[in-house]
Amino acid sequence: MAMILAVANSVAHLDILTDVAVAAFQMQSELEWFKAVESWIIPDVRTFISDSKKYWKIFVSEHEELRKNGEKWMKDTANSCMLVSTLIGTVLFAAAFTMPGDNNGITGVPLLLGQDSLLLFAISDGLGLFSSVTAILLFLAILTSRYEMQDFLESLPKRIIFGLCFLFLSLAFMLVAFAATLTIVLNKRLEWVVIPITLLASLPVALFVVLQLPLLFLMFKSTYGRSIFRAESIWMESNILK
Known part of the structure; x- marks a missing residue:
């Protein structure tokens, strides 16, 4: 009232x-x-x-009707985002065991171990895998929630916000690892390929920001801004x- x-x-x-x-x-x-x-x-x-x-x-x-609609939106969003996070995590997990540039047949050490591109690939792959697994756990926590009235005040909004943030990070790290791999493979043949690879890899990240950032900003404002209790x-x- x-x-x-x-x-x-x-x-x-x-x-x-x-x-x-x-x-x-x-x-x-x-x-x-x-x-x-x-x-x-x-x-x-x-x-x-x-x-x-x-x-x-x-x-x-x-x-009660509003609670049911909120529960349906949360579950649909968590299911879709969890699918994407799982795909990203699967790709990054497989890439961790297939280092670009091949390995030493005796010691198993990567042949390009001293190159900056390989170090960038390894760091990006590890951070991306960590981010995707964290996002999966957050979305799983949403799906297994009891969806009580009190959960909509802080618990569920925080989970969906942090889940989307970690999903964005996993996507960004995956594209960085992909760009680093292409740079290793094509750098000696086409030295100018680094710039177009970087631009193309940043395109999906920019698209994600344009499409999802406004909604994420409003959710963050609703939870942590002046409208919070x-x-x-x-x-x-x-x-x-x-």
Whole structure:
């Protein structure tokens, strides 16, 4: 009711609604307002209510449809991102055992061990594999969540945000490792190939940033920005407006 009244009175100074047009973060915004109003009520009045959980039960019943929509969005997003993370992790894991430039037949040491390109490949491959596995675990945690109302306040939003961040890192490291490998293979034949390889490898990263960064920024703002629950600041601003 506090949020509805604020919208009706056009209190633009407050971050009333989240800018992320998905059910999960709309649920987060509703929970923030409920917690703000709940903490504003003085303890004596709160304990005076015969059924202290009455208003929470009303809130849960009225937002059950929104909770289901948020759960569906979270699961669909986690499933899609987990598939991509698994593919990236599989590629990077296989690449770790197939060093470019072949190995010494006796010692097994890579023949190009002293080159900077091979060092860049090894570091990028390891960091990319670590990032993809971390993203997989975060998305798996989303899929196995209980999807209680309270989970939409902090737990689920943080998991989806960090999962997307690690997915982006794994994609970037994979492309760096790929560019380093092509540089090793083609550098002696075509010395000018380094620049076009770098530009082509950065294209998918730039495309990911353009397509996903706006949504990720809004999710980050909704979770960590001013719209996150700060009851004292909310009511302080409301009193100033009065």
